[in-house]
Amino acid sequence: MLRAEPLGEIPGETVRVARAAFPKGNLYLRMRDELGVLYEDADFATLFPPLGRPALPPWRLALITIFQFLEGLPDRQAADAVRARLDWKYALGLELTDSGFDFSVLTEFRSRLIEGNQEHLLLDKMLSQFKARDLLKLRGKQRTDSTHVIGAVRRLWRLDLIVETLRAALNQIAHLDSEWLQPRLTAEWVKRYARRVEMERLPTSEQARKRYAVEVGQDGFDLLEMLDQDGTEDLRCLEAVGVLRLVWEQQFAVDADSKAVRWKAKQEQPPSSERPGSPYDPDTRFAANRSKTWLGYRVHLSETCDQGSPELITNVHLTGAAVGDVTTLPTIHEQLGANDFVPIQHLVDGGYLSAEILAAHQDGEIQLIGPAKRSSSWQQRTPGAFTHDDFQIDWANKDVKCPQNFLNASWVEKVSSDGMPTITVKFRKRTCARCPVRSRCTRADPAQSGRTLVLRHEEQYRALNSARTQQQQTDWFKKYALRAGVEGTISQAVRRFDLRHARYWGMAKMRLQALGTAAALNLVRFDAWTQGVPRGATRIPILARIALIA
Template sequence: MSLRPQPPLPPVPDDTARVAQTAFRRGNPYLLLRTRLGTIFADAAFSDLYPTRGQPAYAPWRLALVTLLQFREGLSDRQAAEAVRARIDWKYLLALDLADPGFDLSVLCEFRGRLLQHEATGRLLTRILEAARDQGVLKARGRQRTDSTHVLAAVRDLNRVELLAETLRAALNAVAVLAPDWLRSLAPPEWHERYDRRIEDARLPQSGPKREAYVLQVGADGYHLLDALEGARTPPLATTLPAVAVLRRVWARHFTRERDGSPPAGAGVHLRPVQGRGPGDRVESPYDVEARFRAKSGTEWTGYMVHLTETCDPDLPRLVVHTDTTPANVHEAMRIGAIHAGLTSAGLAPGEHLADAAYVSAEHLVAAHEQYGIALIGPARPKQGWQTREEGAFDVTDFAVEWERQRVRCPEGHESTSWGAYKDRASGRAFIRAGFSPAVCRVCPAKPRCTRAESRRLSLHPRAEHEALAAARRRLESEEGWRLYGQRQGIEATISQGVRRFGLRQARYRGLAKTTLQSVATAAALNLDRLAAWFALRPLAPTRTSRFKALTA
């Protein structure tokens, strides 16, 4: 497929316009978008995705629009292709004649593949934001807010036994496609009994000894296949199959074996102790090796996290300006810097950024201000120590720090006697430790409110971080600051809309790259929906009021 020089984008055919305007006398979102934004996309924006020679490709500007409409309405490729042929509002937006036959559904998949291959998925959202900026409804250095939600991977949840057996089954299927004759001569008849069907459909042993024997047998079968793949007569490409690489990873994590002689099947193979499902390199499914397990706030899932950032300026539509998709086990605090960098590179860095405590730390407060000129607003993480939980106890904030003198003064007026700069061995973060004289603390009448040790020792952030953290806490202690931060809750409505109408929480595809494409396309489609509502002067829906509460209104 090639993209050749195209004539100017066509206007809406007269017959299409006449029928559409007759059918939608009271207005239609797609007709309104075409009137206000035109075609939105242009072929030139995707010219680098296509070669210069070959069969002419279907217009990519139309495919980009169809992709967004598809995500807006939750349609499959087949349903989207049928809508192009059958729906008058789609034909109007795409400037198609009434008799236009459309395209084959495979064209949409091929277009998404080009976006992924050239890492061009962000163009779908970028062009919508450019159109919004041209309309004067999007500005930089305004106010934005960020929150995240989980995305379920498009794979079945597997327990440990199912994971091991299904991983081996997936490798056998992959090798069977590439080298059927070689695998036919290798596989014993009992392998077909164990791995012909999906493991979830098999009747696995229930009792402890039988189940353990089954797992060890699976481990021995996997090692037998891996050893054979390393042999001299192995088909060259079989060892490089992705499913075989996954098999090696999974077996290295879950099994060990003894290599003395040739033991019978299952002998010499041992199952490693459970290593947990934390931030390690644990594969959760052989069919999506990038999906990870996470437990958060009582919710457990296997998949990804998506972070949405939207504008919240008064008297302007709420538009999603950035999406960030990661494996589920990547904490929010690790992404706030990437979010700020992405917004800045797009020319959409906010002046004020509202986020919850998961995104806020002393380091992030300083970095956001110094690197990007962004005021990160949100609650700091809870302070540690028994003093924060006991009323009347002296907290770190009760101590006065004199940075020039490198001294700390306690609430009773005593000065620290030691001051040193250190680095945490685990994280590498710098901190300052100040200590007080044991002789002074021992006789101090306020000691029970200050420390239970021989003397008080304080761990402080470096000066810039300490002062930024103190300022953030003071801001939220004021009524004005708390009212400002209260606007962050609006992002939860956006996430709810994305989940209920756009399927944001369920991955349609497998892999991080394709899930990222889904989140970007969903954000762009959501923006189309909100721009159409804004142009139609449709106000935001008010918060629901129950009939009983309405009696007192």
């Protein structure tokens, strides 16, 4: 039950002792003096029932949660800090003699936030306070970038994954209903799944590993059949059992006639974006970016970058690790719009841009500033070769004229392998075979085909060409230079707040971690801005500094 508690003033003795201990103040004292308490009990009223045991003031628990992320404290240490630290008591408005609370209260508060889908309040209510103090410029400039987050689970290979998935299901069933499992538990199952799977305990040869995988697959199907036949509804609805069904569907096939279990080949599996990385955190996904690989998530941070105002994070968007940046930009704009933070200029890197995205923003409501991807064709890289720009396109009549004034033979609209609508334009092979400048246009076999162009639809084609033209201008580079500051934000979030390492399992809890980290970073940014502390400059390695001096 939520029992409203007046915020009131900070107890006098707490003020006197804290001021004596921190004559120049510190972040927590300045935060309370400048921003007040940031949250109110009414913000969290929907999370508490009308009847029951009175709860601790939610505004205090919300602040303590932010303080935890600010200092990287687990629940026990945070509860101790509430009892022992003067600056925390000052910020929370507590008496010096206040004995605090049990650390489990913080766990329960986070659970309430997640179950009520209210974790966004940690950042949204803070931003509302900044907006009320004119620290956030509406319709200003913002920039966005992403970084990887490593899940709090170990990386499992295919054989490890299936063994651990079955083991996790058996353990969860044993905890819930050991009496149901005990008569069905064979000695072989105990030997195979009692302990965590280790690579050195698994078969080494390829054939032996396949046989072992088939045995595990059969065990999993047997367990699922037992659950379907005489298991209780509670057992069948266990999360680990659901993950078992999903993994077995992805990893195994059963012959319709012989009922023999077969371990699927790698090419038969769904893409990594659809495969759980671990049975203990099925939301984790495997991803690769250039030479970097990880198992976990991807987080996108958006921040203001207007001159004369503090650079504050306005939005946090968490996705699976394998979700590309380009698919997230519409969602990020939708989330910014929900809080009235839609920017007039949005600076992003090339990973967020595509022809479709650029075409969708031709209305000018949000001006996207970022490097549009150049064509990767050999013609684009070869001086003097004929690129798409050298062809005249009549969109209305579906005619394309080559640099030698020959018209196309066909115009076919289709959908590409990545689901994007495209137009394939082909020229007659006989015409191209006789062309005197063929070597500047195509390398296709003259006997097989002529020049082929793959185009976007007109609106997308024009938007992409317009963006490529703009980024050749000097003014564009000056505007885009402002985007580099978000790299420093990512670095600060990683180095000070350990953003790249998950503290919890599951997308919902990880979203709370990302939002809490962003709120903590905003407090640090606000405090530095009020104190006139400039952003740190880019660190230059010592050898590079020596070279510059020389």
